[in-house]
Amino acid sequence: MSNENNEQLTDEQILMCLYDKTFTCPVCEKTFKSKMIRKGKSKYIRSDIDLKPIYYPLKPEYYDVIVCNNCGYAAVSNKFDNLTYSQQGEILEKITPKYVKKDYPDIYDADTAIERYKLALLNCMVKKSRVGEKAYICLKLAWIYRDKEDRKNEFSYLKSAYDGFNEAFTTEKFPICGMDEDTLLYMIAAIGVLIGNLEDSKRILGKLIVKKSLTKRLKDKIIDAKERIKIIEENNITNENES
Ligand SMILES: [Zn+2]
Numbered sequence: 001m002s003n004e005n006n007e008q009l010t011d012e013q014i015l016m017c018l019y020d021k022t023f024t025c026p027v028c029e030k031t032f033k034s035k036m037i038r039k040g041k042s043k044y045i046r047s048d049i050d051l052k053p054i055y056y057p058l059k060p061e062y063y064d065v066i067v068c069n070n071c072g073y074a075a076v077s078n079k080f081d082n083l084t085y086s087q088q089g090e091i092l093e094k095i096t097p098k099y100v101k102k103d104y105p106d107i108y109d110a111d112t113a114i115e116r117y118k119l120a121l122l123n124c125m126v127k128k129s130r131v132g133e134k135a136y137i138c139l140k141l142a143w144i145y146r147d148k149e150d151r152k153n154e155f156s157y158l159k160s161a162y163d164g165f166n167e168a169f170t171t172e173k174f175p176i177c178g179m180d181e182d183t184l185l186y187m188i189a190a191i192g193v194l195i196g197n198l199e200d201s202k203r204i205l206g207k208l209i210v211k212k213s214l215t216k217r218l219k220d221k222i223i224d225a226k227e228r229i230k231i232i233e234e235n236n237i238t239n240e241n242e243s
Helices: 011-016 085-094 110-126 131-147 151-171 181-195 198-209 216-242
Strands: 018-024 031-037 043-047 053-056 065-067 074-076
Touching: 011 018, 065 110, 074 110, 074 131, 085 110, 110 131, 131 151, 151 181, 181 198, 181 216, 198 216
Parallel strands: none
Antiparallel strands: 018 031, 043 053, 065 074
16 A cells, blocks of 8 residues: 555644754765654564565655755765765766755655665666665665555556665675675565566565575565465466456
8 A cells, every 4th residue: 555654643742753963974974964754753564575675654755866056066964974086086977076965855755766766776886886786775765655556656666776785796795885794685575576577576585585694574575485385376367367
Protein backbone atom coordinates (compact mmCIF):
# COMPACT_ATOMS: atom_id res chain seq x y z
CA MET A 1 0.00 0.00 0.00
CA SER A 2 1.30 3.41 -0.83
CA ASN A 3 -0.22 5.59 1.82
CA GLU A 4 0.71 3.92 5.04
CA ASN A 5 1.93 7.23 6.39
CA ASN A 6 1.79 11.01 6.26
CA GLU A 7 -1.89 11.25 5.40
CA GLN A 8 -3.21 11.50 8.93
CA LEU A 9 -0.52 13.92 10.07
CA THR A 10 -0.67 17.66 9.53
CA ASP A 11 2.42 19.43 8.16
CA GLU A 12 2.91 20.91 11.60
CA GLN A 13 2.97 17.45 13.19
CA ILE A 14 5.42 16.17 10.55
CA LEU A 15 7.70 19.16 11.14
CA MET A 16 7.75 18.32 14.84
CA CYS A 17 9.34 14.96 13.89
CA LEU A 18 12.13 16.67 11.91
CA TYR A 19 15.17 18.73 12.82
CA ASP A 20 17.90 20.58 10.97
CA LYS A 21 21.28 18.91 11.07
CA THR A 22 24.33 20.91 10.09
CA PHE A 23 26.78 19.37 7.61
CA THR A 24 30.10 20.55 6.25
CA CYS A 25 30.39 19.77 2.57
CA PRO A 26 33.50 17.67 1.80
CA VAL A 27 33.59 19.18 -1.71
CA CYS A 28 33.16 22.95 -1.27
CA GLU A 29 33.68 23.06 2.52
CA LYS A 30 30.62 25.26 3.10
CA THR A 31 28.24 24.38 5.93
CA PHE A 32 24.55 23.82 5.30
CA LYS A 33 21.52 22.33 6.99
CA SER A 34 19.54 19.25 6.00
CA LYS A 35 16.29 17.84 7.37
CA MET A 36 16.59 14.68 9.44
CA ILE A 37 14.06 12.59 11.34
CA ARG A 38 14.29 12.87 15.12
CA LYS A 39 15.29 9.67 16.86
CA GLY A 40 12.30 7.51 17.79
CA LYS A 41 9.84 9.66 15.83
CA SER A 42 9.11 7.05 13.17
CA LYS A 43 8.28 3.48 14.04
CA TYR A 44 9.33 0.37 12.12
CA ILE A 45 6.29 -1.68 11.08
CA ARG A 46 7.54 -4.43 8.72
CA SER A 47 9.56 -4.94 5.54
CA ASP A 48 8.72 -5.85 1.95
CA ILE A 49 10.28 -8.86 0.21
CA ASP A 50 13.27 -6.73 -0.89
CA LEU A 51 13.78 -5.47 2.68
CA LYS A 52 12.16 -2.10 1.96
CA PRO A 53 11.35 -1.02 5.50
CA ILE A 54 7.89 0.32 6.20
CA TYR A 55 7.92 2.99 8.88
CA TYR A 56 5.13 5.07 10.36
CA PRO A 57 4.54 7.98 10.17
CA LEU A 58 7.66 9.11 8.24
CA LYS A 59 9.75 7.25 5.67
CA PRO A 60 13.42 7.46 6.72
CA GLU A 61 14.68 6.78 3.19
CA TYR A 62 13.12 10.04 1.97
CA TYR A 63 15.55 11.93 4.20
CA ASP A 64 18.61 9.81 3.53
CA VAL A 65 20.20 11.84 0.73
CA ILE A 66 22.27 14.85 1.80
CA VAL A 67 22.50 17.61 -0.81
CA CYS A 68 24.90 20.55 -0.62
CA ASN A 69 22.94 23.42 -2.03
CA ASN A 70 26.11 25.36 -2.75
CA CYS A 71 28.01 22.99 -5.08
CA GLY A 72 25.51 20.23 -5.95
CA TYR A 73 27.35 17.43 -4.19
CA ALA A 74 24.84 14.79 -3.04
CA ALA A 75 25.23 11.36 -1.46
CA VAL A 76 23.40 8.98 0.83
CA SER A 77 24.14 9.94 4.42
CA ASN A 78 26.53 7.09 5.26
CA LYS A 79 28.67 7.81 2.17
CA PHE A 80 28.57 11.60 2.41
CA ASP A 81 32.02 12.09 3.94
CA ASN A 82 33.76 9.27 2.05
CA LEU A 83 35.36 11.18 -0.76
CA THR A 84 38.85 11.09 -2.24
CA TYR A 85 40.70 14.19 -3.33
CA SER A 86 40.26 13.29 -7.00
CA GLN A 87 36.53 12.60 -6.56
CA GLN A 88 36.20 16.05 -5.00
CA GLY A 89 37.87 17.51 -8.10
CA GLU A 90 35.59 15.59 -10.46
CA ILE A 91 32.50 16.98 -8.72
CA LEU A 92 33.79 20.56 -8.73
CA GLU A 93 34.59 20.22 -12.41
CA LYS A 94 31.55 18.30 -13.68
CA ILE A 95 28.66 18.88 -11.25
CA THR A 96 29.12 22.33 -9.71
CA PRO A 97 29.18 24.45 -12.93
CA LYS A 98 25.89 22.85 -14.08
CA TYR A 99 24.20 22.74 -10.69
CA VAL A 100 21.21 25.04 -10.30
CA LYS A 101 20.70 25.89 -6.62
CA LYS A 102 17.42 24.67 -5.31
CA ASP A 103 15.54 25.25 -2.07
CA TYR A 104 13.81 22.04 -1.14
CA PRO A 105 10.59 22.12 0.89
CA ASP A 106 10.90 21.29 4.61
CA ILE A 107 8.89 18.09 4.18
CA TYR A 108 10.20 15.68 1.56
CA ASP A 109 7.51 13.91 -0.44
CA ALA A 110 8.20 11.08 -2.92
CA ASP A 111 8.96 13.48 -5.79
CA THR A 112 11.43 15.51 -3.73
CA ALA A 113 13.10 12.32 -2.54
CA ILE A 114 13.35 11.02 -6.12
CA GLU A 115 14.99 14.28 -7.23
CA ARG A 116 17.54 14.04 -4.41
CA TYR A 117 18.36 10.37 -5.11
CA LYS A 118 18.78 11.11 -8.82
CA LEU A 119 21.23 13.88 -7.97
CA ALA A 120 23.09 11.42 -5.70
CA LEU A 121 23.14 8.90 -8.58
CA LEU A 122 24.55 11.52 -10.95
CA ASN A 123 27.25 12.30 -8.36
CA CYS A 124 28.04 8.56 -8.20
CA MET A 125 28.61 8.46 -11.95
CA VAL A 126 30.85 11.52 -11.84
CA LYS A 127 32.90 10.38 -8.85
CA LYS A 128 33.08 6.84 -10.34
CA SER A 129 31.64 5.16 -7.23
CA ARG A 130 31.66 1.45 -6.70
CA VAL A 131 28.85 -0.33 -8.53
CA GLY A 132 27.36 -1.40 -5.17
CA GLU A 133 26.73 2.22 -4.15
CA LYS A 134 24.97 2.94 -7.45
CA ALA A 135 22.89 -0.23 -7.12
CA TYR A 136 21.87 0.79 -3.60
CA ILE A 137 20.64 4.18 -4.84
CA CYS A 138 18.73 2.47 -7.68
CA LEU A 139 17.09 0.19 -5.10
CA LYS A 140 15.99 3.20 -3.04
CA LEU A 141 14.59 4.87 -6.18
CA ALA A 142 12.64 1.68 -6.96
CA TRP A 143 11.20 1.76 -3.43
CA ILE A 144 10.03 5.35 -3.79
CA TYR A 145 8.45 4.62 -7.18
CA ARG A 146 6.69 1.70 -5.44
CA ASP A 147 5.22 4.21 -2.98
CA LYS A 148 3.96 6.18 -5.97
CA GLU A 149 2.61 2.98 -7.56
CA ASP A 150 4.69 3.79 -10.64
CA ARG A 151 5.35 0.18 -11.70
CA LYS A 152 7.31 1.05 -14.86
CA ASN A 153 9.96 3.10 -13.07
CA GLU A 154 9.98 0.72 -10.11
CA PHE A 155 10.78 -2.19 -12.44
CA SER A 156 13.42 -0.27 -14.33
CA TYR A 157 15.32 0.75 -11.15
CA LEU A 158 14.92 -2.74 -9.66
CA LYS A 159 16.54 -4.13 -12.79
CA SER A 160 19.47 -1.68 -12.47
CA ALA A 161 19.83 -2.58 -8.77
CA TYR A 162 19.75 -6.30 -9.65
CA ASP A 163 22.50 -6.01 -12.26
CA GLY A 164 24.57 -3.75 -10.01
CA PHE A 165 24.32 -5.99 -6.95
CA ASN A 166 25.21 -9.05 -9.05
CA GLU A 167 28.34 -7.27 -10.29
CA ALA A 168 29.18 -5.98 -6.80
CA PHE A 169 28.87 -9.50 -5.41
CA THR A 170 31.75 -10.74 -7.54
CA THR A 171 33.91 -7.60 -7.57
CA GLU A 172 33.59 -5.88 -4.18
CA LYS A 173 34.50 -6.66 -0.59
CA PHE A 174 31.86 -7.21 2.08
CA PRO A 175 30.06 -5.49 3.68
CA ILE A 176 28.54 -3.99 0.51
CA CYS A 177 26.29 -1.04 1.38
CA GLY A 178 25.95 -2.42 4.90
CA MET A 179 25.00 -5.91 3.67
CA ASP A 180 26.92 -9.08 4.51
CA GLU A 181 27.17 -11.91 1.98
CA ASP A 182 23.96 -13.68 3.09
CA THR A 183 21.94 -10.46 3.02
CA LEU A 184 23.21 -9.41 -0.39
CA LEU A 185 22.49 -12.88 -1.83
CA TYR A 186 19.01 -12.71 -0.37
CA MET A 187 18.58 -9.21 -1.80
CA ILE A 188 19.56 -10.41 -5.30
CA ALA A 189 17.10 -13.32 -5.03
CA ALA A 190 14.32 -11.07 -3.72
CA ILE A 191 14.74 -8.50 -6.49
CA GLY A 192 14.86 -11.43 -8.91
CA VAL A 193 11.39 -12.48 -7.72
CA LEU A 194 10.08 -8.96 -8.33
CA ILE A 195 11.52 -8.69 -11.84
CA GLY A 196 10.57 -12.23 -12.86
CA ASN A 197 13.93 -14.05 -12.70
CA LEU A 198 12.31 -16.86 -10.75
CA GLU A 199 14.70 -19.69 -11.66
CA ASP A 200 17.80 -17.77 -10.51
CA SER A 201 16.00 -16.71 -7.34
CA LYS A 202 14.96 -20.27 -6.54
CA ARG A 203 18.53 -21.47 -6.99
CA ILE A 204 19.96 -18.74 -4.71
CA LEU A 205 17.28 -19.19 -2.03
CA GLY A 206 17.78 -22.96 -2.08
CA LYS A 207 21.52 -22.50 -1.41
CA LEU A 208 20.95 -19.82 1.22
CA ILE A 209 18.36 -21.61 3.33
CA VAL A 210 20.83 -24.35 4.36
CA LYS A 211 23.58 -21.94 5.43
CA LYS A 212 24.48 -22.10 9.11
CA SER A 213 25.39 -18.40 9.20
CA LEU A 214 21.80 -17.39 8.46
CA THR A 215 20.02 -15.09 10.93
CA LYS A 216 16.47 -15.86 12.04
CA ARG A 217 15.24 -12.68 10.37
CA LEU A 218 16.75 -13.63 7.01
CA LYS A 219 15.55 -17.21 7.31
CA ASP A 220 11.98 -15.95 7.76
CA LYS A 221 12.34 -13.68 4.73
CA ILE A 222 13.62 -16.61 2.64
CA ILE A 223 10.62 -18.76 3.65
CA ASP A 224 8.27 -15.89 2.68
CA ALA A 225 10.08 -15.39 -0.64
CA LYS A 226 9.85 -19.11 -1.50
CA GLU A 227 6.15 -18.99 -0.69
CA ARG A 228 5.74 -16.00 -2.97
CA ILE A 229 7.50 -17.79 -5.83
CA LYS A 230 5.13 -20.73 -5.37
CA ILE A 231 2.10 -18.44 -5.62
CA ILE A 232 3.49 -16.70 -8.75
CA GLU A 233 4.17 -20.07 -10.40
CA GLU A 234 0.70 -21.39 -9.56
CA ASN A 235 -0.84 -18.24 -11.01
CA ASN A 236 1.28 -18.58 -14.13
CA ILE A 237 0.05 -22.15 -14.64
CA THR A 238 -3.57 -21.06 -14.14
CA ASN A 239 -3.13 -18.20 -16.63
CA GLU A 240 -1.54 -20.53 -19.20
CA ASN A 241 -4.46 -22.95 -18.86
CA GLU A 242 -6.96 -20.13 -19.29
CA SER A 243 -5.38 -18.65 -22.40
ZN1 LIG B 1 29.27 21.69 -1.39
